[in-house]
Amino acid sequence: MITEDELKRSEIRAHMFKALAHPLRIYFLEKLKEKSWCVCELADEAGIPKSAASKHLAQLKEAGLVEDSKTGTRVEYSITAPCLLDMAACAEGVVLENRKKQIGLN
Secondary structure, three states: OOOHHHHHHHHHHHHHHHHOOOHHHHHHHHHHHHOOEEHHHHHHHHOOOHHHHHHHHHHHHHOOOEEEEEEOOEEEEEEOOOHHHHHHHHHHHHHHHHHHHHOOOO
16 A cells, blocks of 8 residues: 555655646756746747746746746746756657557667
């Protein structure tokens, strides 16, 4: 039977993965791995309104995946767990290989 600690850890991980369940949030994390960005720069880079970028970044922040720092009126975001993108790349490679096998390419 699942212990209380195991359940709590699984809930935290599910919450984190839920925050990753949008392509723009993954894109933002990839950009933030390079350097810190302000909301307006990320919005311009993604071609979306600043308000939409702010909402996506708020979800990532709430999940603990990014942090922000304010200088005057400028808010810059940085990634807190860049290793997350390495894990995603690893999983992506495995999934692609499995799909190739399924359709007979390997």
